[in-house]
Amino acid sequence: MGMYDSVVHVCDCGHTVEWQSKDGPRELDTYPTGAVPFRVAEDVLGRTERCEGCDSVWTLERAYPPPINTVPLWARKGPS
Numbered sequence: 001m002g003m004y005d006s007v008v009h010v011c012d013c014g015h016t017v018e019w020q021s022k023d024g025p026r027e028l029d030t031y032p033t034g035a036v037p038f039r040v041a042e043d044v045l046g047r048t049e050r051c052e053g054c055d056s057v058w059t060l061e062r063a064y065p066p067p068i069n070t071v072p073l074w075a076r077k078g079p080s
């Protein structure tokens with residue numbers, strides 16, 4: 001059995017829906033959708049899971065700014 005971290009969301013019906021990630025710290029931790037380690041979040045992003053209680057489908061979407069690969073710099077004259 002592999003190690004994984006889980007993101008959980010309580011469905012409208014009360015059942016807990018779970019997404020499993022193999023990319024985070026992999027400490028078998030469970031995180032609510034409101035506080036997910038960044039690597040785990042990026043791994044489960046966009047994935048859908050079906051609620052076993054009521055058959056609803058849930059998709060995890062980004063609730064934080066997308067990560068940036070480039071940042072701005074100022075070119076300042078000097079020192080002279």
Ligand SMILES: [Zn+2]
Nearest residue numbers: 011013051054
């Ligand atoms: Zn449900």
